[in-house]
Amino acid sequence: MSVPDLQDINRALKLIRPFIHRTPVLTSSAINDIAGSKLFFKCENFQKAGAFKFRGASHAVITLDKTGKRKGVATHSSGNHAAALALAASIHHLPSYIVMPENAPRIKKLAVAGYGARIYYCPPTLEAREQTLHKVVQETGAVFIHPYDNVRVIAGQGTVALELLEQMPSPDIIIAPVGGGGLLSGTAIAVKKLSPHTRVIGAEPAGADDAARSFHTGQLMPSVDPHTIADGLLTSLSERTFTIIRHYVDDILTAKDETIIRAMRMIWERMKIIVEPSAAVPLAVVIENPEIFNNKTTGIILSGGNADLDHLPF
């Protein structure tokens, strides 16, 4: 099982830099006062396609071999990875095939279609998705790009931390949300090599706490029937991301949905920026654990901004 190292992440940044936004780091004295902490927000909600996922997807697309570049890419996802992969494929002029559950939100379907992907609808079960994807890959010859269990995707996601460490040198803590673990894995590898004294913490919804349970028991424990407003974090760790996280991450903390919603609204109201529920989980963890973050400088990765304006949780 291969995992990326710092060199892979550095190389990824060099390759994707012309295509991504170098997102800004914002601060809010009002939120600092509330949290009793000095927080630096890395705004991947401003990234292309609205989330950090565009980094990993771009890296995967750019590093395809010749056949892959002709045949294109495929994935199953109803979320940010689908849109990111479709956009990355379109920018590099190759076809993309996205398997989505029939009941995916209309706005997500429109985004993926708008980036020129060919969409295949399937019943909303993991089994149906995987079967449909298998058929699509067989028919088209496209390369399956997994949303997180993929070395190049992980290396791409790690570029967020490379930029953040240039923008805020030597933080005490960096905290990133964890779903499948791609972002947290890339972040942890980059941070532990470049700034070993910085603690890396994963932030997970209490209602989908497979990563926290796996981390604390030392055994990979997939999600069973997860429920959370942070719909980007429902997936479970893979063997690969679990191995990386066990090795490099200092802790995984959870937050309740009501705190996630409060944190999300705080970011909207105080910072005047739009983040999706999953992106608010790290701030929720800070709010629920003041003793850990008090008087520390903490970098927070705001993972994405694709909130559904027709169904706000507050």
Place this chain on the structure above:
Amino acid sequence: MSVPDLQDINRALKLIRPFIHRTPVLTSSAINDIAGSKLFFKCENFQKAGAFKFRGASHAVITLDKTGKRKGVATHSSGNHAAALALAASIHHLPSYIVMPENAPRIKKLAVAGYGARIYYCPPTLEAREQTLHKVVQETGAVFIHPYDNVRVIAGQGTVALELLEQMPSPDIIIAPVGGGGLLSGTAIAVKKLSPHTRVIGAEPAGADDAARSFHTGQLMPSVDPHTIADGLLTSLSERTFTIIRHYVDDILTAKDETIIRAMRMIWERMKIIVEPSAAVPLAVVIENPEIFNNKTTGIILSGGNADLDHLPF
């Protein structure tokens, strides 16, 4: 009747610079595609207290004489000027007295109170506001800071354009919303002196079009029973702002409320930033008048971000 000149605006920027945010200029290729135009958004929604008003209020507070600094400042407003003046007064350690209508939104009352102002409630009529303010000024000796009919306030608002012209040299057009005309007046003075070929356009809701009517008839015509979602733009020009606008502004265009709401949502969805309805009026004007903005570079002043998340118009 005195009006500020470029020197006053330059001086204002020097005085307020340590206290304000130099707000960023953002672009969106998605919105450019929709609008058929190259737009540069000056993000005063990120300004302290959430709107450009903090510039004028800060300038007014800093330039008070000795007595004024002891006695403090007063105004009547239910909107961004009240919060901005209260915050500016608090930063400079002087008292502020704000007259607000009893029915002002709870969130606005909390903001003003949170900045340490003393609030006086009155019935929601202009007459009651003015009477209450008169009494407060007599009792406290505080200096009345008008939200726009004030030379120092106008000079302060003009500093937005000074920064914008450094951030995007030589635009074809700069467009700012117009309510009482303080922002548009300061903008026009700065732009016409520094970049004479740049057209300055005011953007007004069709449901509160007193500035457009005044501009096109050459006669100051106050608002009568204005109705618009852009609640920061309900006020009418004063003799002072009308004189400046007639002299320096190239045109005033209006937009319908439905376009304003569409433009607001477009900014939220595509740029992932929060703007209030009034701040979306310039983009609405661009959308309704493609022939004017096509293939031009246009600077848009996003005036504020104090949207009421409990009562979204979409």
